[in-house]
Amino acid sequence: xxxxxxxxxxGLLVSALLVGFLSVIFTLVWVxxxxxxxxxxxxxxxxxxxxxxxxxGFVFIQGLAIIVYRLPWTWKCSKLLMKSIHAGxxxxxxxLAIIALVAVFENRRALNLPNxxxxxxxxxxxxxxxxxxxxxxxxxxxxxxxxxxxxxxIVMPIHVYSGLFLFGTVIMTILMGITEKLFSGQTTPAxxxxxxEGIFTNTLGLLxxxxxxxxxxxxxxxxWKRPKEPDASILxxxxxxxxxxxxxxxxxxxxxxxxxxxxxxxxxTRKRNFGLDDTGQRSTM
Amino acid sequence: xxxxxxxxxxGLLVSALLVGFLSVIFTLVWVxxxxxxxxxxxxxxxxxxxxxxxxxGFVFIQGLAIIVYRLPWTWKCSKLLMKSIHAGxxxxxxxLAIIALVAVFENRRALNLPNxxxxxxxxxxxxxxxxxxxxxxxxxxxxxxxxxxxxxxIVMPIHVYSGLFLFGTVIMTILMGITEKLFSGQTTPAxxxxxxEGIFTNTLGLLxxxxxxxxxxxxxxxxWKRPKEPDASILxxxxxxxxxxxxxxxxxxxxxxxxxxxxxxxxxTRKRNFGLDDTGQRSTM
Numbered sequence: 001x002x003x004x005x006x007x008x009x010x011g012l013l014v015s016a017l018l019v020g021f022l023s024v025i026f027t028l029v030w031v032x033x034x035x036x037x038x039x040x041x042x043x044x045x046x047x048x049x050x051x052x053x054x055x056x057g058f059v060f061i062q063g064l065a066i067i068v069y070r071l072p073w074t075w076k077c078s079k080l081l082m083k084s085i086h087a088g089x090x091x092x093x094x095x096l097a098i099i100a101l102v103a104v105f106e107n108r109r110a111l112n113l114p115n116x117x118x119x120x121x122x123x124x125x126x127x128x129x130x131x132x133x134x135x136x137x138x139x140x141x142x143x144x145x146x147x148x149x150x151x152x153x154i155v156m157p158i159h160v161y162s163g164l165f166l167f168g169t170v171i172m173t174i175l176m177g178i179t180e181k182l183f184s185g186q187t188t189p190a191x192x193x194x195x196x197e198g199i200f201t202n203t204l205g206l207l208x209x210x211x212x213x214x215x216x217x218x219x220x221x222x223x224w225k226r227p228k229e230p231d232a233s234i235l236x237x238x239x240x241x242x243x244x245x246x247x248x249x250x251x252x253x254x255x256x257x258x259x260x261x262x263x264x265x266x267x268x269t270r271k272r273n274f275g276l277d278d279t280g281q282r283s284t285m
Numbered sequence: 286x287x288x289x290x291x292x293x294x295x296g297l298l299v300s301a302l303l304v305g306f307l308s309v310i311f312t313l314v315w316v317x318x319x320x321x322x323x324x325x326x327x328x329x330x331x332x333x334x335x336x337x338x339x340x341x342g343f344v345f346i347q348g349l350a351i352i353v354y355r356l357p358w359t360w361k362c363s364k365l366l367m368k369s370i371h372a373g374x375x376x377x378x379x380x381l382a383i384i385a386l387v388a389v390f391e392n393r394r395a396l397n398l399p400n401x402x403x404x405x406x407x408x409x410x411x412x413x414x415x416x417x418x419x420x421x422x423x424x425x426x427x428x429x430x431x432x433x434x435x436x437x438x439i440v441m442p443i444h445v446y447s448g449l450f451l452f453g454t455v456i457m458t459i460l461m462g463i464t465e466k467l468f469s470g471q472t473t474p475a476x477x478x479x480x481x482e483g484i485f486t487n488t489l490g491l492l493x494x495x496x497x498x499x500x501x502x503x504x505x506x507x508x509w510k511r512p513k514e515p516d517a518s519i520l521x522x523x524x525x526x527x528x529x530x531x532x533x534x535x536x537x538x539x540x541x542x543x544x545x546x547x548x549x550x551x552x553x554t555r556k557r558n559f560g561l562d563d564t565g566q567r568s569t570m
Contacts, residue, residue, distance in 0.1 A: 114477045119463055119490040161505065165498060172457045172494070176464045178404055183468035192399045205404040209457070213450060220446065 004223040016214035042110030049103040057096025065089035120176040289508040301499035327395030342381025350374035405461040
């Protein structure tokens, strides 16, 4: 599968996976080694699921969901399959984020602590709610077959922007969570003595920012975009009209950086280019 | 000056200015009403310049610097003028950010407090250093006339990405700073009792996130991009060769979402379209 700068892509992808995986490991080491461990009993052991699940689901899995269309070896897979994987990963991330919220609310109720007073909680709960909304709207508009093409074309730039903005917001929220935990004075020795826990947890924060930086770079390189589907008339022969329209729709929708007028002229261009291979078509974007 | 969705642009621009201005006002009210006020004497009064200068310079002014090319009434101004304004605003932001660092370091030295142990400080100092690096490199590569066009074309996508990433990182850092301040237990009544100061400062955090969201939306809409300069041969007649090359260079550089090959074919396209007005040219992007 031809791709501009394939080696560069692969290097960044492997780095992102490594940094994301390391973030999850660091979070586990943090709660198991520096904190009380894991459990589901209302104590700090239950709270500790909160960082583990948010870093695993809301950062690592959400990050993978964002770049899944960009893996060149999936470009021969149907768009429907890739959309299902994108939606599936985001659903897993949403479920883990919700369990992470339950863990902290139950822990605070058991300890009779007040809830929802911090900026971390305000932004975090809003982010989970908007993430679920994004998931439901995305499912209805892009995965179910009956949304009109024009609606998909209008919503796609908003979907892309909201998704990336929510991903950034989640990273911000986690950095506030780390800060909150380390400043609420529960570490021994104190955070301001450069305690091993403080340095370790700061490093976790840096890893999460680095993971975000890599995902943002990968997802904003135009040359690594999934190529447009072949013209609808090709797909109709092997997938029926619905599948064919699907292909065209997502090609349109995928052009998050084009206005409606440009999309229309682009369809015309694509029709003229009928018969070019994927790589050839990509250069018309 | 014709622009797709001009009213929408104007609405978002006014909202961004309002929210950014409100963020600065909220920060001033915070330090003047809820905290000790402002001064330069090593005490908390000096520390308080830290939030005021970071929100004013590193958020509001940096945000303006990011979108300055998108103001349609500047599209008739020369690219050199706009680049100077962009660089100038970023220089002001950098100077305010550095003074903000001096304020907090001098305050902590006067109080004999340890420095640089928090995630906020690690990321914040790194962000200031990288921001200055971005400014110096941007000045040498895009504003000084002698950088080769090929270098500008290669660096532009990195410059755009780094700039937006740093802007996001600064917002993250400020949210950590708010969290740090409110959790270090200096508020009366306590933060977790939904104190007026807590709610007010959380609201400031939300305003800053909203400002970031508006700037990111405005700067990522392709239809609001500054139109390409007319072909170099036009400019040569009224600006000499150097000015003409300038125009072409920045048109190339401005296509942060195009590969080199696409840029080259694009130049050819533009040459064919010679004579179209700005708006007509834009639709070829």
